[in-house]
Amino acid sequence: MPAPTQDTTPQSATAPPAQRGTPFLQGVxxxxxxxxxxxxxxxxxxxxxxxxxxxxxxxxxxxxxxxxxxxxxxxxxxxxxxxxxxxxxxxxxxxxxxxxxxxxxxxxxxxxxxxxxxxxxxxxxxxxxxxxxxxxxxxxxxxxxxxxxxxxxxxxxxxxxxxxxxxxxxxxxxxxxxxxxxxxxxxxxxxxxxxxxxxxxxxxxxxxxxxxxxxxxxxxxxxxxSLWEVADFVATGVEPAPLGTAHRLAAPYEAFSCSDGATLVIGAVDRAWLALCGVLGIDLSDDPRFATEYERFVHRAPLADILQGRFATATRDHWIDTLRAAGVPCGPVNRIGEILTDEQFAVRGLFEHDEHRFGQPTVVNTPIxxxxxxxxxxxxxxxxxxxxxxxxxxxxxxxxxxxxxxxxxxxACSRDDEPQRSGLKPHATNSPT
CATH class of the missing domain: 3.40.50.10540 (Crotonobetainyl-coa:carnitine coa-transferase; domain 1)
Known part of the structure; x- marks a missing residue:
């Protein structure tokens, strides 16, 4: 009988784990x-x-x-x-x-x-x-x-x-x-x-x-x-080209505009395809172009046109709430200003807003x-x-x-002073790549 595994899931789903022990690289x-x-x-x-x-x-x-x-x-x-x-x-x-x-x-x-x-x-x-x-x-x-x-x-x-x-x-x-x-x-x-x-x-x-x-x-x-692109080229001999927001090997997997002008992305492959059709209220089961995942990929352009017509009938928030409830992978296309105030990122501490502490209004944290x-x-x-x-x-x-x-x-200088430059000569600066 296998030994029971230890549950390493954080106790709270709304807060990061409390720091314990020493930092990983302390003393390095x-x-x-x-x-x-x-x-x-x-x-x-x-x-x-x-x-x-x-x-x-x-x-x-x-x-x-x-x-x-x-x-x-x-x-x-x-x-x-x-x-x-x-x-x-x-x-x-x-x-x-x-x-x-x-x-x-x-x-x-x-x-x-x-x-x-x-x-x-x-x-x-x-x-x-x-x-x-x-x-x-x-x-x-x-x-x-x-x-x-x-x-x-x-x-x-x-x-x-x-x-x-x-x-x-x-x-x-x-x-x-x-x-x-x-x-x-x-x-x-x-x-x-x-x-x-x-x-x-x-x-x-x-x-x-x-x-x-x-x-x-x-x-x-x-x-x-270049994992996907190399695999595609080796398999087909055809040079991969830009696809906008579409995926190279799957569909529907791209961005769509909604009635409020906002944009969302979806990745409705495998079982999520049927859930997507249910949410959008469309029945494509009799269309041979979309019968299989491969056919949907081959005919991704006409498929995108059909889906775009449906997404344009309601707001982004409406579609995201409905799609998530149905288990369809989706999300908003956020602007930079939006990610700085996003609740998910705030809970995870990805952006720190403390000018007194950091000398900058905002710093971007290491995502570990x-x-x-x-x-x-x-x-x-x-x-x-x-x-x-x-x-x-x-x-x-x-x-x-x-x-x-x-x-x-x-x-040499203190934190708030200019460097001591008495008698300094010009010196070359670093030449980084």
């Missing part, structure tokens, strides 16, 4: 040598899981600090992807700055960087450079196209990765009008793949297997999601709900906010630190 030390979005998002995930993350940035500051775009002076969200981190402002191109980095690497578990391929090695801070003194270090490089291959030295950004990976060729309207994904999926996705690789390598390192080098690329990360994950906790650091404490921890006395500040090797 991360060097964050990143800029833009992919690298910082990777280290933000690690931070939200409890790691101690030290952001390394030039004494002139990360490229995104304080930047404003357009006549409205809209801020680029530096704070959103550097929350809870510490900041050390240091010129890694200087000999003394590189020495500081090597010292920090010896005290760290993970290093994440997203310079151009080979840039860290040219500074003497590549994985092979650090490995002799840091045999257990997990080193993650994030770039546009990876550390080897004919595209190694090409610049990679989110737009290019979406196009190169094939994703853009299948994204857009059914008439062939291409579109970029609305979210920066290659940046965010690569950050996630980086975090997955880092955590797997950390397990091995903690088990005595030594450190590891993790190489993740924006183009790879998006191309790896657990009794051991602290998630977003505080605001991003000021430039060089932790320089003094970090250097003191490495054994630097006050006089030596002051000399480094005067010579422009490091920058």
């Amino acid at each position: 030390r991360v060097l964050d040598v990143t800029g833009a979005l992919a690298g910082p998002y990777c280290t933000t995930i690690l931070s939200d899981l409890g790691a101690d993350v030290l952001k390394i940035e030039p004494v002139t500051g990360d490229n995104l600090r304080g930047r404003r775009l357009g006549p409205e002076r809209r801020p680029i969200p530096f704070d959103l992807v550097h929350r809870d981190k510490k900041s050390l402002a240091v010129d890694m191109k200087s000999q003394e700055g590189a020495t500081i980095m090597r010292q920090l690497a010896q005290r760290s578990d993970i290093l994440v960087e997203n310079f151009r391929a080979g840039a860290m090695a040219r500074l003497g801070l590549g994985y092979e450079d650090l490995r002799p003194q840091c045999p257990d270090l997990v080193y993650c490089s994030i770039s546009g196209f990876g550390q080897y291959g004919p595209m190694r030295d090409a610049k990679g950004i989110d737009l290019i990765a979406q196009a190169y990976s094939g994703m853009m060729s299948v994204t857009g309207s059914a008439d062939g009008q291409l579109a970029k994904a609305g979210f920066p999926v290659s940046d965010v996705g690569t950050g996630m793949w980086g975090a997955i690789g880092v955590l797997a390598a950390l397990l091995r390192a903690r088990a005595g297997g030594g450190g590891a080098y993790i190489d993740v690329a924006l183009a790879d990360s998006v191309a790896a999601w 709900v657990s009794d051991g994950a602290p998630r977003a906790r505080g605001r991003a650091p000021a430039l060089g906010q932790d320089t003094l404490s970090v250097l003191s921890g490495l054994g630097y006395d006050g006089e030596r630190i002051s000399t480094l500040i005067e010579r422009g090797v490091v920058g």
